[in-house]
Amino acid sequence: MRKLIILTCFLAFIACKEEKKEVDNKEQSEIAYASFGEKITDENVISKEEMAAKFENLKSGDTIAVKFASNINEVCKKKGCWMKLDLGNDKESMVRFTDYGFFMPLDSDNKEVIVDGRAYVTEISVEELQHYAKDAGKSEEEIAKITEPKITYAFEADGVLMKP
Structure with missing residues (x-):
């Protein structure tokens, strides 16, 4: 016993x-991730290619809730208040953060991230495009070349996970 x-x-x-x-x-x-904004997980994430296909099917005014993974092409060099994510095939999504509630580190270029939020298609004015170019540190000549509005794939992120 x-x-x-x-x-x-x-x-x-x-x-x-x-x-x-x-x-x-x-x-x-x-x-394994640095977390920004609301707490999110790395579950139920779609690829950047799947996200690009979803954007292709959106019309102006449509919004979808989604979580996807990608690489940061560019981040705002002044405050980290926006970033551009790669969607493949020379396409990208402009990401802003809900209510400017959080920002990304200024040295986040080329980092892998997962974003959770809302995707939509929008038109960006010339003035706003020039503002983003200035924030990104573009030259005056490059900024002056921006003369037409641009249809863009936009995303408002509630939370972001970034691989170190």
Whole structure:
């Protein structure tokens, strides 16, 4: 009987240790990202190619809730108040943050991110395009070349996860 109790205690101890390992591994995967804005997870994420296809099907005024992964092509160099994400095939999405509630680090270019929020199609005015170009550190000549509004794939992010 005593051996049975000792064996049971030993097996219970081993089981607890394995469960702790699983919890620790889950915590480590969550720690693999820097988090900005609302807390989001890396679950149910679509690829940048899938997101590009969704944008293609949107009309002006449409909005969809979505979470997708991509790379940062460019981030605002003054405050980190916007970023442009790669969608493949020379397309990108302009991302702003809900109520300017958070900003991205200024050195975030080329980092992998997951964004969660709302995607929509919009037209950006010449003045706004010039403002973004100035924020991005473009030259006066490059800014002066902006003379027409642009239809753009826009995204308002509630939360962002960024790989270090």
